[in-house]
Amino acid sequence: LTIVESAAPEQSTPKRAVIVAIAEPARAAAWRERLAALLPDYTVVDDTEPTPADRVRYAMVWKPRRGFFGAYPQLRAILSIGAGVEDILSDPMLPQGIAIVRMIDDALTVGMREYVLLHVLRYHRRQPELEAAQQERRWQPIDAGTAAERRVGIMGLGVLGCDGARHLSSLGFKVAGWKRKPAAIDGIEVFAGREGLDAFLARTQILVCLLPLTAATRELIDAEFLKKLPRGACVINASRGECLVENALLAAIDSGHIAGATLDVFAREPLPPDHPFWTHPKITITPHIASLTALESGARHIAAAIADLEADRVPLGLVSRGNGY
Amino acid sequence: LTIVESAAPEQSTPKRAVIVAIAEPARAAAWRERLAALLPDYTVVDDTEPTPADRVRYAMVWKPRRGFFGAYPQLRAILSIGAGVEDILSDPMLPQGIAIVRMIDDALTVGMREYVLLHVLRYHRRQPELEAAQQERRWQPIDAGTAAERRVGIMGLGVLGCDGARHLSSLGFKVAGWKRKPAAIDGIEVFAGREGLDAFLARTQILVCLLPLTAATRELIDAEFLKKLPRGACVINASRGECLVENALLAAIDSGHIAGATLDVFAREPLPPDHPFWTHPKITITPHIASLTALESGARHIAAAIADLEADRVPLGLVSRGNGY
Numbered sequence: 001l002t003i004v005e006s007a008a009p010e011q012s013t014p015k016r017a018v019i020v021a022i023a024e025p026a027r028a029a030a031w032r033e034r035l036a037a038l039l040p041d042y043t044v045v046d047d048t049e050p051t052p053a054d055r056v057r058y059a060m061v062w063k064p065r066r067g068f069f070g071a072y073p074q075l076r077a078i079l080s081i082g083a084g085v086e087d088i089l090s091d092p093m094l095p096q097g098i099a100i101v102r103m104i105d106d107a108l109t110v111g112m113r114e115y116v117l118l119h120v121l122r123y124h125r126r127q128p129e130l131e132a133a134q135q136e137r138r139w140q141p142i143d144a145g146t147a148a149e150r151r152v153g154i155m156g157l158g159v160l161g162c163d164g165a166r167h168l169s170s171l172g173f174k175v176a177g178w179k180r181k182p183a184a185i186d187g188i189e190v191f192a193g194r195e196g197l198d199a200f201l202a203r204t205q206i207l208v209c210l211l212p213l214t215a216a217t218r219e220l221i222d223a224e225f226l227k228k229l230p231r232g233a234c235v236i237n238a239s240r241g242e243c244l245v246e247n248a249l250l251a252a253i254d255s256g257h258i259a260g261a262t263l264d265v266f267a268r269e270p271l272p273p274d275h276p277f278w279t280h281p282k283i284t285i286t287p288h289i290a291s292l293t294a295l296e297s298g299a300r301h302i303a304a305a306i307a308d309l310e311a312d313r314v315p316l317g318l319v320s321r322g323n324g325y
Numbered sequence: 326l327t328i329v330e331s332a333a334p335e336q337s338t339p340k341r342a343v344i345v346a347i348a349e350p351a352r353a354a355a356w357r358e359r360l361a362a363l364l365p366d367y368t369v370v371d372d373t374e375p376t377p378a379d380r381v382r383y384a385m386v387w388k389p390r391r392g393f394f395g396a397y398p399q400l401r402a403i404l405s406i407g408a409g410v411e412d413i414l415s416d417p418m419l420p421q422g423i424a425i426v427r428m429i430d431d432a433l434t435v436g437m438r439e440y441v442l443l444h445v446l447r448y449h450r451r452q453p454e455l456e457a458a459q460q461e462r463r464w465q466p467i468d469a470g471t472a473a474e475r476r477v478g479i480m481g482l483g484v485l486g487c488d489g490a491r492h493l494s495s496l497g498f499k500v501a502g503w504k505r506k507p508a509a510i511d512g513i514e515v516f517a518g519r520e521g522l523d524a525f526l527a528r529t530q531i532l533v534c535l536l537p538l539t540a541a542t543r544e545l546i547d548a549e550f551l552k553k554l555p556r557g558a559c560v561i562n563a564s565r566g567e568c569l570v571e572n573a574l575l576a577a578i579d580s581g582h583i584a585g586a587t588l589d590v591f592a593r594e595p596l597p598p599d600h601p602f603w604t605h606p607k608i609t610i611t612p613h614i615a616s617l618t619a620l621e622s623g624a625r626h627i628a629a630a631i632a633d634l635e636a637d638r639v640p641l642g643l644v645s646r647g648n649g650y
Binding site for chain 1: 432438446447450462464469471496497594609
């Protein structure tokens with residue numbers, strides 16, 4: 001029998017803390033537990049527990065309350081469990097000079113890939129029209145043509161956008177992308193900036209919005225924008241509700257210019273019960289489930305980011321405050 | 326100025342004929358025109374035109390009337406514009422010893438690939454449940470998990486089945502296939518014959534039927550078969566309606582064992598207006614549009630098959646009468 005002595009001294013300095021601010025308790029507990037297992041050198045605490053403020057070195061958050069960050073003078077970085085960080089950046093109490101890291105997670109990428117493929121194929125194959133025909137017991141064969149005849153446009157060519165574009169392209173779709181700055185991406189026609197927008201929209205039959213929410217993308221999809229899509233185009237929004245002017249979309253659909261929309265995100269979530277989107281026959285609602293961060297791989301991403309920051313390396317997913325993502 | 330003399334003698338022997346038997350006149354005319362352009366050495370005629378019976382060497386058909394083939398003593402081969410040839414094989418007047426060639430067409434493969442991906446993703450991501458929640462204005466986030474957790478089973482591993490299996494597999498789905506005889510296919514677990522069926526069904530959450538209609542597959546999907554799928558499984562049938570016992574499917578859905586079905590094919594088509602499938606909330610009807618032969622590439626396949634037969638080569642898509650496909 002070998003007795004292994006504890007390596008820790010009796011009177012150790014108190015561990016540094018990672019504070020978890022995730023509104024939903026069950027979800028917070030699950031993340032806390034996963035992260036604690038990966039970070040033995042840290043105490044992982046909930047923001048509802050009393051914790052000495054100057055011990056808090058990192059915060060792992062999802063939609064934290066306004067002013068949250070001001071309470072921790074030693075905070076070195078904020079780690080988001082989602083890919084969008086607009087709620088963090090818009091907090092006026094956000095300290096200068098601390099790092100913000102957004103979620104980059106394989107499960108997030110795979111989930112969005114599946115969502116984008118499903119809903120692009122659904123419009124491409126005119127499944128909503130077939131379901132309307134079924135409602136009326138109408139046998140109405142439709143030849144939707146093949147992907148090679150269908151032009152899909154992806155707005156936002158980050159990790160999720162590029163992945164979706166690549167998979168659509170490999171199914172034969174004619175895929176173009178739009179982003180802030182010019183870039184060369186294999187197999188995808190890239191349009192850039194405000195000056196590339198009109199041409200991008202004019203050639204796009206199925207539009208997929210995967211943009212981060214920033215000052216430049218807020219309410220980007222408005223009446224004028226929608227007019228630039230060809231008649232009969234469909235819109236899929238899986239980024240942030242605020243990228244789209246909801247009334248403008250309703251008007252464009254009701255005028256017959258836009259054939260349909262599939263929306264995963266909304267200006268207010270949950271979508272209020274009296275919102276006209278719920279009952280609109282040309283609008284498909286999904287309750288912000290396009291892509292969900294997986295606990296296991298998501299916690300690994302955050303632990304790796306903390307290790308990088310401690311070693312003065314640039315972590316994956318480091319946010320540029322200037323760009324907003 | 327050069328005058329080129331016609332190479333054809335004044336008194337040529339009458340051209341051999343390809344007869345077209347496609348019930349829908351507009352469709353028949355389009356096929357006739359395409360094929361005529363590819364076969365200058367043949368007269369391509371409609372079966373409604375008076376044509377000397379002994380000049381007819383090939384017949385291009387879709388659901389020909391019973392006994393059609395008996396009229397042409399010099400018939401060498403029957404060329405189907407669809408992938409399924411059960412209507413030809415079941416004709417008691419079908420002459421012995423003539424070749425039957427089924428359609429193999431890229432557009433047919435691509436169309437089925439899109440259909441299979443769309444409807445597998447639709448069940449995988451629980452889109453019908455989300456749409457039911459929308460009907461009730463219910464914000465009900467569902468974590469469907471990723472493809473890696475979903476087991477899809479493809480029945481029939483011909484050109485269409487293998488292609489669908491490969492694409493589902495590359496999206497991360499756990500794909501198995503079932504066929505008549507054992508075979509090794511990369512990345513797909515293959516179950517074979519009656520003895521492999523139970524294990525195949527037991528592991529399958531989303532079943533896709535792409536089987537040819539033969540004596541062995543007729544009414545294969547019956548009450549006992551459906552019981553062997555796990556509770557909550559979904560069924561997609563894009564082969565032939567007769568592979569499935571319609572009442573057994575209805576009973577299995579109504580008992581809660583089968584969660585839903587998407588059907589492109591039916592024992593009677595068009596599906597009669599009073600058929601219970603139309604209004605069943607768990608059944609999605611598509612009007613035999615999963616996969617359509619493209620005129621251009623389809624006519625090329627038929628012209629190539631005729632050239633092969635004339636040169637005593639085995640044409641692509643040659644049907645085995647014994648196997649039924």
